[in-house]
Amino acid sequence: MYKHLIGLLCSILLSVVLATPGSALDLGRRGLLGITATPLPAGAGSIGPGVLAARVIAGSPAAQAGVVSGDVVVSVDGTPLAAVDDFLREVRVHRAGDTIRVELRRAGQPLTLAITLGAVPFETAFGVDFTYDAVTTPTGLRRTIMTTPQAPAAGRRPAVLLIGGIGSYSVDYSFDPDHDVAEPYRRLLTALTRRGFVTLRVEKSGVGDSEGPPAKEVDLEGELAGYVAGLRMLKQRPEVDPERVFILGHSIGSVEAPMAAARDPVRGIVVMQGVGTTWFEYELVNVRRQLELEGLAPAAVADRMALKEWAMHRLLIEGQPRAALLAERPAAAAMIKYPASDAYLRQVAALNLPALWAPLDLPVLVVYGTADFITSEADSRAILQNVNSVHPGRGELRIIDHMDHYLTDAADQATSFKAPRAWDLTPARHPAYQTAIESVVGDWLVAQAGHSG
Known part of the structure; x- marks a missing residue:
């Protein structure tokens, strides 16, 4: 406990947290x-x-x-x-x-x-300043957390907006002396900040300090509104070069990143562990992979896949009410259990994902980890093809050995599938953060931004 206290005091002394209590954007603290x-x-x-x-x-x-x-x-x-x-x-x-x-x-x-x-305490980190603010969306204010290097800069800095994965989770990570397990997003963004980038996170609706309905009830457009507002905030910051702003999209953030960039141009996009086919195709392949990793017999896999296709098509493609589907086939509940609203998933399922990249003539880095069981290398290669088929040579692929979907270390997909996660609450058993992601993403961003971070 003593060493944690010393570490916290040092962080407070060497990290500045800025907020504007009493202003129109003061959301209070959760x-x-x-x-x-x-x-x-x-x-x-x-x-x-x-x-x-x-x-x-x-x-x-x-x-x-x-x-x-x-x-x-x-x-x-x-x-x-x-x-x-x-x-x-x-x-x-x-x-x-x-x-x-x-x-x-x-x-x-x-x-x-x-x-x-x-x-909830504010975040701190050695050599990094934190600014807590908010952006306005149609459903209320959303908390933003910006990190800025303390090291002096010769001019305005490049910046990165994070668009994370699906679900109702917070990206506001505070110090906890009994559970000092750094979140991969925080680790990656802190590493980028120390290389000279300003970074921005936007809390989802109803999460953390944010106003609005629960994130699980918001549709795709409602969620995207926060990220687009955050992108515009970054460009207006006096310390940020608006011509060198990037988007870092993880998981379903690979879908929302090109959508945000189409509404407000950026210098480039990084997508990690993303989806490149139609959502319907992706889900079927993903579910089969996980059923097989679970060890189910082929006949059982086939039965569940048939149920998955039946339920997903009616819910997401035909738009039938969830209650009606489950009344007809109650066993389908497990096949259409999502961490987002039905409206959100229907909007994603209706997208032509390859077409999202057509209007974006910009550099794109696609990153895949070989231990990812939620997406596949084929998904990442599909994104690469989506980019390069319309803008030859603009997309690059980097594969990181032993990195899973959570940006943590695992030997392979099966190991990651069976590993406990942060929500399993066994700190000593948490998979280790895969630090290779920092150099892969950081080196590419530095090269594209044209600075020596």
Whole structure:
């Protein structure tokens, strides 16, 4: 604990965090409870609803109120919790300073606590300044986090906008002395900042400090609005050269990156672990690959693939209501379980993904990791072909051995498929960040930006 405290103090002394309290763009800070929740162990649900407090951050409001690891969180403010998503939803609507009522079950006995939420701390990093601001979208303000090198610059700097993968997750990573596992996005963006780039992240709707409906209810256009607004913000910053702004798109960010660039031009695009065919084709190939990695017999794989095709076509292509599909074939629920809204997926499925690249005559770096089980090398080569077929020589492909979809290290697809993730909450077992991504992306960006970072 002592070494973590010293590290935090050094970071605070050597990193500047800028915000503008009281301004029109001051969103306030989201509330910090300090409980990491996981589903109840198999069989535990028979004693009632709830989620497991798998970890309680030392010194957090939850810890100070008396919550301990192993407690079952039954409800928040009277709302029963049937899943981790319920817990996150009930906590995330609150800001720092709010008091919530948490009902627990400890060793079978009920316990109710009133807990006043703290403020999630701002990020810090050695040699990097952080600016917390916001952009305006039709559904409200979205939190932005900009990093700037502290080292002096001869002129205005190149910049990178991150467009991450699908889902309702935060890209605002704060210091946690008990769980100091750096997120790959943060690691990569910090490395780029130290090479002279300004970087920008935009929180999704309803995530972190952002206003608006939950990200899982937003459609593609609604999500894209935040990234386009962020792109325009970057170009208007006095420290940024508007002619040297890039987009870094990861996973489904490979779809949104060319869409954003078509609305506001950029110098170049990096796509990592992306999709290059139609979404329908991609999903079928991806699901088959994962079923086979799971070890299912060929006949079982064939049955599930038939169900997947049936459900996905009706939901995404024909636009039939989800409830009607599941009423007809309840087993299809697992085949159309998405971390985004049906409207979002329908809009993605309707896109001609190769055609997105046609109007963009700019350099594109395509990156694929050989241990990625969510996309394939064929997907990345399809993106490369999409670019070079209309703009010969503009696309390049880099393959990184032993990197998986999460930008972490794995021997192969099977190893990554079976590995625990950050949400499995076993810090000692987290896969290691694949540092090769920093040089592959960083070297290309430096060359394209024309500076010596």
